[in-house]
Amino acid sequence: MLRKCMGDPSLIIPAEDIGIKDSLSYEEIPVQILDRQVRKLKTKEVASVKVLWRNKFVEEATWEAKEDMKKCYPHLFESGEVLN
Template sequence: MLKKCIRDPSLILPTESIRIKDSLSYGEIPVQILDRQIRKLRTKEVASTKVLWRNQFVEEATWEAEEDMKKRYPYLFESGGNADQGINFLLSAL
C-alpha cells in the first residue's frame, strides 16, 4: 500500500553539485592476466590473454588480444614489483 509523502524542500540536492557524466560511463582497469593462449587461424596465429578487470569476478574475465593489451597496459606484462606500481598509479589517477 502506498502512503502519502510530505515533501521536504531542504532535502532536494541541486543537480549542479553532483558531477555526473552525460554518458553515465566509467573506465575499467585491468588488474591481472589470468591465462594466455594462441589461437590458430588459417593463415596466422593470434595471441590472446584472459584479463581480469577491476570490479568483476573471475568468471567475467574476457579474452583480449595480447598485442593490444601490451600497448595499452604494459605494466601487466612486467615482472616483479613494477606491475604492482603500475596498478597503484592507475588507481591513484582515478
C-alpha cells in the same frame, strides 16, 4: 506475474568505489592476466590473454588480443612472460 526475490547483498558494489563520472560512464581497468593462449588460424597465429577487470568477478574475465593489451597496459606484462 511478479514474484518475491531475495537479493544477495554481497553482490552490491558501492558507487563510490566505481568512480562514476558525470556522463554516467566509468573506465574499465585491467587488474591481472589470468591465462594466455595462441589460436591457430589457417594462415596465422593470434595470441590472446584472459584479463581480469576491476569490479568484475573471475567468471566475467574476457579474452583480449595480447598486442592490444600490451600497447595500452604494459605494466601487466612487466613481471616477465613465461608463455609466448
